[in-house]
Amino acid sequence: MNDSILQQILDLAAQRTDAAEVYFVSSQDTPIEFENNRLKSLQTKAVQGVALRVIREGRLGFASSTDLTRLEDLVDAAVQTSEIGSPVEYEFAANFHAWDGSGQSSFQPPATSELVEVGEFLIQEVHRYNPDVLVGVNFHVRSGTVKLATHQDVYAERSTQTMSASVSGNLVRGEDFLEAYSYDVARDGIPSYDRILNELLQKFQRAEHGATIQSGSYPVLFLPRAVASTIGGLFDTVLSGQAVVQKASPLADKVGEKLFDDRLTIFEDPSLGVSACKFDDEGTPTHKKAYIEAGTVQGFYWDRRWAARAGKQSTGNGFRGGLSRPAPDMVNLCMAPGSTSIDRLIASMDEGLIVDQVLGAGQSNQLAGEFSVNLDLGYKVEKGQIVGRVKNTMVAGSIFEAFQHLVDLGDQPEWVGGGAYLPPILFEKLGVAARGE
Incomplete structure (x- = not known):
C-alpha cells in the first residue's frame, strides 16, 4: 500500500474533524492442511483494509473498509458515526515515529511441496506408533503489515512473518474417543516438527x-x-x-x-x-x-x-x-x-x-x-x-x-x-x- 493513501485519508478528515487516526492492516495466510491422513486444502488468503477513528466536537467516530478506492466514503462514514458517538476523554497518539519488523529478515518459508512432504512424514511417524490414529497436520505461513498515522505527526509501521505447525490425532476404540494435539509457532523461522511429534506421541502413550x-x-x-x-x-x-x-x-x-x-x-x-x-x-x-x-x-x-x-x-x-x-x-x-x-x-x-x-x-x-x-x-x-x-x-x-x-x-x-x-x-x-x- 502506498503510504500516501494514509496521508490522503488524514487530509480528507482534517477538513471535517478535530483529530484523526488511520490504521492500515494487510495480511496473507497460506494454509497447508491434512485431515484424516489426507491432504485437504492449499489456498492462500489475503486481506487488507483500513480503519479510521476521528474526534469531532468531542465525540468519537469510527469506520472501516477493505475498499481503498473510496476514501471519501470512509471519511463520510466516520464523520456520521461521530454524531452519535460516545464522548472522548483521550487523545490520539502524537509525535511518534517507529519501524518494527521482519522486512529485512532473510527467512524464506519452505516451499509448499516441502511442507506437503513434512506433513506426510509426520502422519507416517504417528502411524508407526499406531496405524489406527486419524492424523491431522496443519501448517500456516503468515505475513502481515500494520501502518498507523495520526494528524499529530505519528507514523509507525511493523511487519511480521510467522509459521505455525500443528499435529493432531483421533483414536476411536469402541465407545472411547481420544483426541490429542500439539502446536508450535515460530517468527522468521521454522517451528519444531520434532517437538510437536514427540509431544503428541507422549500424550497417546500416557493415555494408553x-x-x-x-x-x-x-x-x-x-x-x-x-x-x-x-x-x-x-x-x-x-x-x-x-x-x-x-x-x-x-x-x-x-x-x-x-x-x-x-x-x-x-x-x-x-x-x-x-x-x-x-x-x-x-x-x-x-x-x-x-x-x-x-x-x-x-x-x-x-x-x-x-x-x-x-x-x-x-x-x-x-x-x-x-x-x-x-x-x-x-x-x-x-x-x-x-x-x-x-x-x-x-x-x-x-x-x-x-x-x-x-x-x-x-x-x-x-x-x-x-x-x-x-x-x-x-x-x-x-x-x-x-x-x-x-x-x-x-x-x-x-x-x-x-x-x-x-x-x-x-x-x-x-x-x-x-x-x-x-x-x-x-x-x-x-x-x-x-x-x-
Missing part, C-alpha cells in the same frame, strides 16, 4: 491405559498449555484495565497488596516471542512490566480509552482484531518459573491428577477469581507414576485459594502459541469432580 479417580480434593498439576487456557486466561482477564474500570476484576482495589504466594510473578515482555512488538495499535510504545511481583499486585494493562476513564496513562496495550476498534490486550503473558523439574513434581504426587488439555476456556466466576474446567485430556498419578488417562472429570478452584496451596512452579517454562510463556504448576489440593461412567 484407562484410570479412575474419585471425586474429592487432590494435588493437581497443570501442564503449560492447560495453565494458559485456565489460570493464564483468568489472570489475562482480571489484569485488564477495562475489567478494573467495570469493577469486574477482584484485583481492582488491591494494588500493593500481597494476595498470592511469593513465588508468583506475572509479567509482560513485548520484546520476547512471536508476537513481540515495539508499539501497540494506537501508536503507544510497549514496554516490559510486572503485574504481580512476588505475590504482590503491581498494576494493570491499559489502552487509551480505558486508561483515560481511570485517570491513568496507556501502557501500550491497545490492540485490534483485524479492522476493529482497539481494546486492552497483552502482547504476551509470562510467568516466572519455579525451581522444580516436572519429573520431580510428578514424583511428589502420591495420588493426583495431571491436566494436559481442557475443553474450551472453562466456566469461571471472574469476580471471585474462580475457574472450573472439564478435562479434554488428563492423567491419573499414583505413587509418583502416571498410570493412565481419566475421563469425565472436572477440576475447579479459585486463583486465590490455589496459590495458597502451591507446591511449586516447574523450572522449564514453555511458549504456548505466540502469546504465553508459562511453566507447569502443581497445586497441593484442588477440587476434582468425576462423573460416573
Whole structure:
C-alpha cells in the first residue's frame, strides 16, 4: 500500500474533524492442511483494509473498509458515526515515529511441496506408533503489515512473518474417543516438527491405559498449555484495565497488596516471542512490566480509552482484531518459573491428577477469581507414576485459594502459541469432580 493513501485519508478528515487516526492492516495466510491422513486444502488468503477513528466536537467516530478506492466514503462514514458517538476523554497518539519488523529478515518459508512432504512424514511417524490414529497436520505461513498515522505527526509501521505447525490425532476404540494435539509457532523461522511429534506421541502413550479417580480434593498439576487456557486466561482477564474500570476484576482495589504466594510473578515482555512488538495499535510504545511481583499486585494493562476513564496513562496495550476498534490486550503473558523439574513434581504426587488439555476456556466466576474446567485430556498419578488417562472429570478452584496451596512452579517454562510463556504448576489440593461412567 502506498503510504500516501494514509496521508490522503488524514487530509480528507482534517477538513471535517478535530483529530484523526488511520490504521492500515494487510495480511496473507497460506494454509497447508491434512485431515484424516489426507491432504485437504492449499489456498492462500489475503486481506487488507483500513480503519479510521476521528474526534469531532468531542465525540468519537469510527469506520472501516477493505475498499481503498473510496476514501471519501470512509471519511463520510466516520464523520456520521461521530454524531452519535460516545464522548472522548483521550487523545490520539502524537509525535511518534517507529519501524518494527521482519522486512529485512532473510527467512524464506519452505516451499509448499516441502511442507506437503513434512506433513506426510509426520502422519507416517504417528502411524508407526499406531496405524489406527486419524492424523491431522496443519501448517500456516503468515505475513502481515500494520501502518498507523495520526494528524499529530505519528507514523509507525511493523511487519511480521510467522509459521505455525500443528499435529493432531483421533483414536476411536469402541465407545472411547481420544483426541490429542500439539502446536508450535515460530517468527522468521521454522517451528519444531520434532517437538510437536514427540509431544503428541507422549500424550497417546500416557493415555494408553484407562484410570479412575474419585471425586474429592487432590494435588493437581497443570501442564503449560492447560495453565494458559485456565489460570493464564483468568489472570489475562482480571489484569485488564477495562475489567478494573467495570469493577469486574477482584484485583481492582488491591494494588500493593500481597494476595498470592511469593513465588508468583506475572509479567509482560513485548520484546520476547512471536508476537513481540515495539508499539501497540494506537501508536503507544510497549514496554516490559510486572503485574504481580512476588505475590504482590503491581498494576494493570491499559489502552487509551480505558486508561483515560481511570485517570491513568496507556501502557501500550491497545490492540485490534483485524479492522476493529482497539481494546486492552497483552502482547504476551509470562510467568516466572519455579525451581522444580516436572519429573520431580510428578514424583511428589502420591495420588493426583495431571491436566494436559481442557475443553474450551472453562466456566469461571471472574469476580471471585474462580475457574472450573472439564478435562479434554488428563492423567491419573499414583505413587509418583502416571498410570493412565481419566475421563469425565472436572477440576475447579479459585486463583486465590490455589496459590495458597502451591507446591511449586516447574523450572522449564514453555511458549504456548505466540502469546504465553508459562511453566507447569502443581497445586497441593484442588477440587476434582468425576462423573460416573
